[in-house]
Structures are given as structure tokens and as C-alpha cells.
Amino acid sequence: xxxxxxxxxxxxxxLVALSLVLSSCGGQxxxxxxxxxxxxxxxxxxxxxxxxxxxxxxxxxxxxxTDMTSMYPMEMIxxxxxxxxxxxxxxxxxxxxxxxxxxDGLKYTFHIKPGIKFSNGDPLDAYAVKYSLDRVTSxxxxxxxxxxxxxxxxxxxxxxxxxxxxxKASPDGKGGLAGVKVIDPQTLEIDLSTPQAFFLNTLALxxxxxxxxxxxxxxxxxxxxHAVGSGPFKLDSWQQGLQMTLVPNPNYWGPNKPKVAKLVxxxxxxxxxxxxQFRQGELDFVGGPxxxxxxxxxxxxxxxxxxYFKVGGNIIYYLAFNxxxxxxxxxxxRQAVNYAIDxxxxxxNITNGRGQVMSQPLPPGIPGYxxxxxPYPYDPAKAKQLLQQAGVxxxxxxxxxxxxxxxxxxxxxxxxxxxxxxxGIDVSLQGISQVGTYWxxxxxxxxxxxxxxxxxxxxxxxxxxxxxxxxxxDAFNSTNVGNWTDPxxxxxxxxxxSLPASQQxxxxxxxxxxxxxxxxxxxxxxxxxxxYDALIQPWLRPDPHDPAGLGVYLHPVSTPRFNMMxxxx
Amino acid sequence: MIQYILRRLVWTVVTIAAIIAVTFLVxxxxxxxxxxxxxxxxxxxETLASIRAALGLDKPLLLRLVLYFGQVLHGDLGYDWVxxxxxxxxxxxxxxxxxYLAVAAVACELLIAIPIGVxxxxxxxxxxxxxxxTASLVGVALPVYxxxxxLLLYLGFYAGLFPLGGFSAPGxxxxxxxxxxxxxxxxxxxxxxxxxxxxxLDYVRTARAKGLAERIVIWRHIFRNxxxxxxxxxxxxxxxxxxxxxxxxxxxxxxxxGLLLNxxxxxxxxxxxxxxxxxxxxxxxxxxxVVDIVYAFLDPRISYA
Numbered sequence: 001x002x003x004x005x006x007x008x009x010x011x012x013x014x015l016v017a018l019s020l021v022l023s024s025c026g027g028q029x030x031x032x033x034x035x036x037x038x039x040x041x042x043x044x045x046x047x048x049x050x051x052x053x054x055x056x057x058x059x060x061x062x063x064x065x066t067d068m069t070s071m072y073p074m075e076m077i078x079x080x081x082x083x084x085x086x087x088x089x090x091x092x093x094x095x096x097x098x099x100x101x102x103x104d105g106l107k108y109t110f111h112i113k114p115g116i117k118f119s120n121g122d123p124l125d126a127y128a129v130k131y132s133l134d135r136v137t138s139x140x141x142x143x144x145x146x147x148x149x150x151x152x153x154x155x156x157x158x159x160x161x162x163x164x165x166x167x168k169a170s171p172d173g174k175g176g177l178a179g180v181k182v183i184d185p186q187t188l189e190i191d192l193s194t195p196q197a198f199f200l201n202t203l204a205l206x207x208x209x210x211x212x213x214x215x216x217x218x219x220x221x222x223x224x225x226h227a228v229g230s231g232p233f234k235l236d237s238w239q240q241g242l243q244m245t246l247v248p249n250p251n252y253w254g255p256n257k258p259k260v261a262k263l264v265x266x267x268x269x270x271x272x273x274x275x276x277q278f279r280q281g282e283l284d285f286v287g288g289p290x291x292x293x294x295x296x297x298x299x300x301x302x303x304x305x306x307x308y309f310k311v312g313g314n315i316i317y318y319l320a321f322n323x324x325x326x327x328x329x330x331x332x333x334r335q336a337v338n339y340a341i342d343x344x345x346x347x348x349n350i351t352n353g354r355g356q357v358m359s360q361p362l363p364p365g366i367p368g369y370x371x372x373x374x375p376y377p378y379d380p381a382k383a384k385q386l387l388q389q390a391g392v393x394x395x396x397x398x399x400x401x402x403x404x405x406x407x408x409x410x411x412x413x414x415x416x417x418x419x420x421x422x423x424g425i426d427v428s429l430q431g432i433s434q435v436g437t438y439w440x441x442x443x444x445x446x447x448x449x450x451x452x453x454x455x456x457x458x459x460x461x462x463x464x465x466x467x468x469x470x471x472x473x474d475a476f477n478s479t480n481v482g483n484w485t486d487p488x489x490x491x492x493x494x495x496x497x498s499l500p501a502s503q504q505x506x507x508x509x510x511x512x513x514x515x516x517x518x519x520x521x522x523x524x525x526x527x528x529x530x531x532y533d534a535l536i537q538p539w540l541r542p543d544p545h546d547p548a549g550l551g552v553y554l555h556p557v558s559t560p561r562f563n564m565m566x567x568x569x
Numbered sequence: 570m571i572q573y574i575l576r577r578l579v580w581t582v583v584t585i586a587a588i589i590a591v592t593f594l595v596x597x598x599x600x601x602x603x604x605x606x607x608x609x610x611x612x613x614x615e616t617l618a619s620i621r622a623a624l625g626l627d628k629p630l631l632l633r634l635v636l637y638f639g640q641v642l643h644g645d646l647g648y649d650w651v652x653x654x655x656x657x658x659x660x661x662x663x664x665x666x667x668x669y670l671a672v673a674a675v676a677c678e679l680l681i682a683i684p685i686g687v688x689x690x691x692x693x694x695x696x697x698x699x700x701x702x703t704a705s706l707v708g709v710a711l712p713v714y715x716x717x718x719x720l721l722l723y724l725g726f727y728a729g730l731f732p733l734g735g736f737s738a739p740g741x742x743x744x745x746x747x748x749x750x751x752x753x754x755x756x757x758x759x760x761x762x763x764x765x766x767x768x769x770l771d772y773v774r775t776a777r778a779k780g781l782a783e784r785i786v787i788w789r790h791i792f793r794n795x796x797x798x799x800x801x802x803x804x805x806x807x808x809x810x811x812x813x814x815x816x817x818x819x820x821x822x823x824x825x826x827g828l829l830l831n832x833x834x835x836x837x838x839x840x841x842x843x844x845x846x847x848x849x850x851x852x853x854x855x856x857x858x859v860v861d862i863v864y865a866f867l868d869p870r871i872s873y874a
Binding site: 059148150273276280 | 607608616619651652653654659662663718721722725726729733734735736819820821822824828829832835
């Protein structure tokens with residue numbers, strides 16, 4: 001998943017910088033807030049958590065879902081078969097079902113916990129799960145081409161036939177994916193056509209959220225605005241583009257029942273306003289990643305500093321090379337660029353120190369990361385020598401594309417340009433607009449560029465989401481933007497992906513071998529690992545100085561679980 | 570008169586059609602793939618192809634333009650690419666907020682501009698005139714997002730007098746004021762020069778010679794007749810503001826057409842960009858038409874023969 005960075009942040013960064021300057025010479029805000037910034041208004045039945053986004057909540061329909069913002073409410077409205085362990089982010093644990101799997105990794109049997117109901121009282125059973133999976137893998141009736149994440153379930157037997165049939169999912173358990181069978185209302189069997197170690201991860205994605213078949217059938221394309229699930233909250237009201245209100249689901253079965261009366265999600269609130277509103281106590285939670293200008297404000301304000309949390313996320317920032325033509329089809333030239341860029345300086349200057357120099361495609365939190373691989377050190381002399389060895393004529397003229405919609409991106413690109421200038425590479429910068437979650441020019445098969453600034457954050461915490469999605473042949477001209485490839489790497493990753501989850505140790509070994517190849521071949525310029533950050537009001541946590549005691553479970557893809565937050569109000 | 574209005578109406582339709590054609594061609598000239606916008610970065614080529622087919626993107630551009638005209642004539646602006654909602658209903662939903670803000674903004678502009686403009690003209694070359702002329706020059710030059718941010722920070726955050734953005738009745742004050750402060754300058758300059766011109770005319774001298782009170786001369790004889798260029802500009806201004814206060818609405822998170830357009834551009838959401846551009850262009854064209862007709866009432870000498 002590409003990080004959804006914010007349109008018009010260039011503008012807002014300027015505004016934040018301005019307000020920073022002004023606030024540093026101003027006094028304290030007027031009333032409305034207490035000393036610790038808590039809101040003074042309390043609705044009946046407990047406090048309200050209010051958060052805000054710079055963009056729209058695009059959908060609540062798992063079959064239309066692609067974006068991060070929508071995950072905030074969706075995680076609260078829906079349950080999935082399995083989920084992530086609150087204590088250890090990347091471990092899969094039962095949600096509505098426990099499971100058995102055969103040693104070959106081909107047959108999963110899910111035992112759905114009895115008595116689970118949707119928020120409207122309808123029962124959640126194996127039929128509902130099958131319907132939800134059939135619906136998200138069907139080509140009809142949502143959108144032109146089926147669900148964006150339907151492909152994630154292509155390992156299930158009969159996926160191709162069902163997807164190409166163009167038929168609609170049926171709530172009676174008939175038809176649909178041949179590999180998904182209702183044994184009885186509490187038992188569901190899923191047969192895979194090939195073992196897939198990360199299969200359970202795909203079942204924890206929001207595309208596998210379990211919807212109420214009755215309601216989904218009733219509203220069809222408009223299900224998004226009438227969404228019904230079995231999660232801790234339910235949809236109360238939604239003025240699209242403005243705000244959504246969730247209230248606790250009275251039928252919620254899980255152990256972590258919401259401790260608040262309402263969850264308000266405000267849409268389209270600019271970064272600047274979010275910070276002001278947080279400082280005034282109107283917002284209780286501001287999700288990151290914060291821009292450098294915002295973070296600078298956090299550092300200079302004692303209240304914000306106290307409310308700031310680093311919340312993981314496994315984000316990678318890198319430069320992809322266009323390996324389809326010289327000079328970057330030559331590993332020596334790619335290595336030279338890796339040596340020529342001072343990543344630590346970028347981390348210091350661009351992110352205010354919120355990053356770690358990257359050594360390989362996988363971030364440290366993902367099994368398969370090899371701690372013995374060292375980052376390319378900053379060594380311009382070595383870079384020059386490698387360029388000479390590769391027979392590159394200097395000065396070398398190249399074009400670098402980057403999304404020019406934030407000040408941080410622009411400054412990163414300029415810094416790379418300056419550093420490459422030192423070794424005789426003239427970079428002409430071409431800013432491009434970011435479209436939602438991707439950059440159109442990246443996908444252009446004609447690749448009118450040599451270097452592309454890009455980033456990625458995990459869909460799920462498995463090496464497959466990085467190594468296969470970003471560096472395999474199947475992802476050419478899409479998520480493998482530079483079309484880098486290596487036959488051994490490809491073999492290793494394909495093999496690791498087709499092993500059952502029970503052979504995780506062997507997978508990790510294969511991934512580590514693949515990592516070494518990508519590192520040595522300099523598949524990219526490895527810039528830095530980043531993370532998400534958040535601002536959380538003190539009343540939402542027991543001890544402001546103990547992130548471990550936050551009581552805020554953050555999903556591996558970094559959406560907060562508001563039902564798990566401790567409330568002291 | 571009626572013939573004139575009919576002629577203008579025909580030209581209005583032609584202008585809007587031309588705007589649609591140009592916007593359509595420009596929007597689709599952007600190297601972006603709507604199918605990707607809809608399906609996200611993971612989408613398979615088959616998914617992309619079927620979305621393209623469903624949206625008719627596999628047809629030649631000119632044919633699509635003709636089909637789009639057909640749609641528009643039926644009042645159908647299509648579905649937006651990201652949210653997959655009818656564009657027309659999205660526009661209609663956002664419209665009231667923009668109308669509310671635009672009217673409040675124009676009111677602010679006039680409330681600020683009229684007294685200043687009149688005083689500047691009447692006390693021509695006095696220190697008041699010099700100060701207001703300089704101030705209006707500064708006003709024209711001030712970016713609205715800067716003024717907006719200052720107002721938010723001082724009147725909203727520190728003083729706590731107004732809400733920090735968002736849609737509400739008191740929430741309109743700061744965005745309207747920031748448009749008012751920056752936009753009033755233009756009105757001041759127009760009104761001042763127009764009044765100075767009128768002041769030189771014979772009938773003003775006659776009015777004074779008749780012994781009318783200066784107040785009556787200024788407000789009834791000079792001001793009213795000096796209003797024509799102000800009304801012209803007001804029409805254009807209102808049309809422009811209705812088209813979306815893109816920056817202002819962004820700064821204040823005001824859920825109108827401007828914020829919608831911000832969003833549409835960010836996502837290169839062609840259907841929504843088309844709809845919004847068409848709407849704002851039409852607003853300007855229609856307001857111009859209205860202004861021309863209103864002239865007749867303000868100044869009976871204008872002939873429509």
C-alpha cells in the first residue's frame with residue numbers, strides 16, 4: 001500500500017510553519033481547555049473520542065476499500081475471521097474464529113465462536129463469512145471490475161472461475177468460491193489451490209471484513225452508507241465529506257467493549273487545523289505520519305511533546321532505479337548512487353530524526369529482515385570509483401521523478417540532487433502530482449525517468465508484501481516501479497511464498513537470502529525506515545510516559561483500536 | 570430587451586459548451602489512469618481493463634466527449650471515480666455551504682469597501698485617501714490563506730472567539746472575513762475611481778447648485794451612479810466565489826465546492842473535476858448575464874436595442 005500522503009500539504013506546510021512562528025511569539029490559547037488539554041463537554045453516557053483526517057473517508061464497503069483513512073472506522077465496525085495480537089503486533093490470533101490447518105497448508109477449517117451477532121441482531125455464521133468472501137472476490141456487482149483487493153484471495157480454490165463468471169454472491173452459501181464451504185453454521189472450510197504462508201494475513205485485511213449478508217443484499221452498491229458489521233462500534237450517522245459518528249455496538253461480543261459514548265471522525269480537516277484543534281482539546285487523537293513542520297511544532301510545544309507517540313508502521317522510503325535501460329541496469333552504477341547519498345543527513349534534515357537508515361528492502365519488524373546486512377555507508381570517493389569502473393561518462397544526466405505535493409518530498413528530492421551532483425550525476429527533478437495512493441508516472445511502461453522517489457507501507461506484516469509486491473516480475477510497471485529483477489531472487493521469493501505457514505523458519509531463511517541479493521545488487525537506493533506517529537490526549541491513556549501502557553492497540557497497519565483505549569475521564 | 574436576453578442566453582449556452590469541451594480534453598490529457606484511481610496500486614491488468622470498459626475509457630476521446638455532452642443534456646454528470654457517487658448530487662450537497670460562505674464573503678467585502686471607498690473619493694488626496702489607497706494595495710496583495718491563518722490563530726485559537734474551522738453558523742465569520750479583507754480592496758479602488766469620475770459630471774454640480782445637502786449629493790447622486798462598475802464586478806466576484814473558494818475552504822475545512830475541488834484535483838478524479846469546473850464556469854457566465862440585465866434597472870440609459 002502506498003502511504004496516502006496529503007494533497008495540498010505543500011500549502012499546509014507553509015501554514016504550519018507560519019503558525020509555528022506566530023505561536024512561538026504568542027501566548028496561551030483562550031479557555032475551552034483545561035490545563036491538560038481535556039475537553040470540558042461530555043455527552044451523556046461517557047466521553048466522546050474525536051479524531052480527524054485530511055481526506056475523505058472513502059468507503060465502509062470492504063468490496064470497495066483501498067485506503068488507509070477508511071480503515072479507521074472499518075476496523076471499528078467490522079470483525080474478521082482472524083486478527084493481530086494486541087501485545088505482539090505481527091502475530092495472527094483468532095477474531096471471530098479459531099482455526100485448524102492441515103500440515104500441507106492447503107485446508108483451513110474455521111470454527112466460528114457461537115452467539116456472535118451483527119450490530120442489528122442478525123447472527124454472524126459461516127454463511128455470512130462465505131458471503132463476504134464471495135462478494136469481495138466477485139466481479140459483480142460493485143464497481144466496474146470487482147473489489148480492488150479481491151486478488152488477495154486468488155489462492156483459494158476456484159478463484160479464477162468464480163471471478164471470471166461475473167456472478168453475484170449469494171447469501172444462501174450456494175455458488176461462489178468453490179474452495180470456501182459452509183460445513184455447518186459454525187464451521188467454514190477454506191481450500192487453497194497452493195499453500196500460501198501469508199494467507200491468514202489476507203483474512204485480517206479489511207477486504208475480508210465480515211458483512212451482514214441481509215443488509216449487503218438490501219443496499220447493494222449503497223452498502224457503504226448502511227454498513228453493518230459485528231465490531232465494537234456501529235455506524236450512527238455519516239455526512240459524507242464532513243463527519244462520521246460511531247456509537248458502541250450493543251451486541252458486541254468481544255472482551256474490549258468501548259468505554260466511550262461516541263467516536264466522531266471528522267473528514268477534510270487540514271493538518272494545520274488538526275494541530276490547533278488538538279491543542280485546544282477539540283480533537284483527542286491525531287494520526288500521523290506528521291509532516292516535518294508539524295513535528296517541529298510538536299517539539300517546541302510542551303503539551304504536544306507530552307502527547308506525542310511513535311506508533312510503529314514499517315514504512316520504507318526508497319529510490320527506485322529504472323533498470324530497463326542504461327546506466328541503471330548496471331549494478332555498479334546503482335551501488336555508486338547508494339554510496340553517494342548521505343541517508344543520515346536526509347533523516348536529520350527532512351524528518352527531524354524520525355527515521356533509521358535502511359539496509360535492505362524489509363524493515364526490521366518483518367520476519368526475514370537480516371540484521372547482519374549493513375547499510376551502504378556514505379562514501380562519495382567509493383561512489384566515484386564505482387562509476388569509473390562501470391565506464392560511465394561524466395557528467396551523467398538523469399531525470400528523477402518525485403511527488404511534489406509536500407514540502408518534505410520536495411526537500412528530499414533537492415537533497416538527493418545536491419548529493420549526486422558531488423559525484424558528477426546531474427539530476428533534473430520532475431515533480432509529479434500524486435493521485436490518491438499512487439503516482440501515475442511511475443506506472444508508465446515507457447518510463448521517461450531514471451530514478452523515482454517512492455515509499456511503501458505494509459498491507460500486512462509479512463515479507464511477501466514487500467519482496468514480492470515491490471520486486472517481483474509480476475509487479476512490473478505497477479508496484480515494482482523500476483522493473484528490477486534477478487532470477488535467483490525471484491526463485492527464492494516464489495518458493496518462500498508457496499510454503500505453508502508452518503514452515504516459517506525456512507521461509508525466513510529464503511527471504512534472508514533474497515534480501516542479500518537485493519542488497520548486494522542495490523535494487524534500490526535504500527533511504528530510510530520510517531514510522532507512524534500520533535498525538536493522543538492524556539485522558540485516553542493511563543500513563544503518558546509509558547507507551548507500552550498506552551492501552552491503545554495499534555494494528556500493524558497503524559490504525560488505532562479505539563475500543564481498547566483506556567479512558568480516564 | 571427580450572431579444573437581447575435571448576441572444577445572450579444562446580451565447581451563454583455556447584460558452585458553457587465550449588468550456589465543457591476544453592475542460593474535458595484537458596482533464597483527459599493528464600497522464601493518469603482513472604482505473605488505477607479506482608482500483609488502487611495492487612490492481613491486476615484484468616481488473617483495470619474491465620474498469621476502463623465500464624467507464625467507457627476504451628473508446629476514442631472525441632466519441633467520449635460526444636457521449637459526455639449527451640449525458641450532460643440529460644442532467645447526468647456521471648459518477649465520481651473515488652467515492653462512486655453521482656457527481657451532481659455531490660455538487661448539490663456541497664453547494665449550500667459555498668453559497669452561504671460566498672454571500673457572507675461578499676457582504677463582508679461590501680461592508681468594508683463602501684464606507685472606505687466613499688470617504689476616499691470624497692476626501693480625495695487627504696490623508697484618509699492616502700492611507701486607504703495604500704491599505705487597499707496591501708489588501709489586494711495579501712494571500713487569502715495567510716490572512717485566513719492569522720485570523721484562525723488569533724481570533725480562533727488564542728482569543729477563542731470563533732470555531733477552529735468546520736461548518737457552523739459562527740464558523741462562517743472567519744472565512745468570510747478573510748475573503749472580505751483581501752477582496753474588499755478591489756471594490757474600494759473601483760468605487761473610488763468611479764465616484765471621482767461621476768463627481769466631475771455636470772449634474773453633480775447642478776445638484777450642488779440647487780443647494781442640496783452634501784450628504785444627499787454624495788449618496789443619492791454620486792454614489793448611486795458610481796455603482797455600475799461595482800455591480801459589474803460584484804456579479805463576476807459572486808460567480809467566481811460560487812465556483813468555489815478553493816483556498817479559503819481548504820484553510821477553514823469548509824465543506825463546500827472548493828474543498829470538493831481540492832479533493833478532486835488531489836485524486837485526479839476526472840468526473841468530479843469536470844462537473845465542478847462546468848459548474849463554476851456556468852456560475853460565472855450566468856452571473857455575467859444577470860449583471861447585464863441588472864444594468865437596465867440601475868441605468869435606464871443603457872440600451873439593449
